[in-house]
Amino acid sequence: MDxxxxxxxxxIVEGDAHVTELFAEVxxxxxxxxxxxxxGPDGVDQAVSGEARFxxxxxxxxxxxxxxxxxxxxxxxMQRVWQHQPQVRFVVIDRPGDAAQVWADAVYxxxxxVVAVLRAQWSVDEQLEVLAGALQSADDRGIRRRAFH
Numbered sequence: 001m002d003x004x005x006x007x008x009x010x011x012i013v014e015g016d017a018h019v020t021e022l023f024a025e026v027x028x029x030x031x032x033x034x035x036x037x038x039x040g041p042d043g044v045d046q047a048v049s050g051e052a053r054f055x056x057x058x059x060x061x062x063x064x065x066x067x068x069x070x071x072x073x074x075x076x077x078m079q080r081v082w083q084h085q086p087q088v089r090f091v092v093i094d095r096p097g098d099a100a101q102v103w104a105d106a107v108y109x110x111x112x113x114v115v116a117v118l119r120a121q122w123s124v125d126e127q128l129e130v131l132a133g134a135l136q137s138a139d140d141r142g143i144r145r146r147a148f149h
Contacts, residue, residue, distance in 0.1 A: 009055050
């Protein structure tokens with residue numbers, strides 16, 4: 001998969017440090033992007049308040065050990081990222097069992113620019129295709145329909 005000559009920057013915020021770093025390495029090697037991986041919401045502020053400017057942020061809906069309040073933890077993370085870097089567009093990780101419509105409603109109400117949803121059960125090639133396509137659809141506002149089929 002060729003990403004062209006432009007070097008894009010991706011922020012990954014996911015709860016499993018091992019999986020996060022493995023996927024970050026795949027994105028670096030296969031798409032040629034610069035990737036910053038943060039395991040859980042605790043490192044988000046430090047990652048986004050520095051000089052690095054991200055094109056996309058790949059964010060999980062929920063994180064182990066984080067309280068589940070009225071606003072899902074993943075939405076709270078996206079709000080914090082967007083506060084520091086309003087140019088960022090989001091791709092959300094959806095796992096089997098996640099209440100996709102509830103999360104979609106929360107994202108819509110928060111006004112966050114989610115351009116795609118990445119299903120955890122998809123193959124790595126499909127996941128990379130979603131990330132690459134998310135940059136092409138970065139002007140879209142709202143969750144793409146394909147994500148919920």
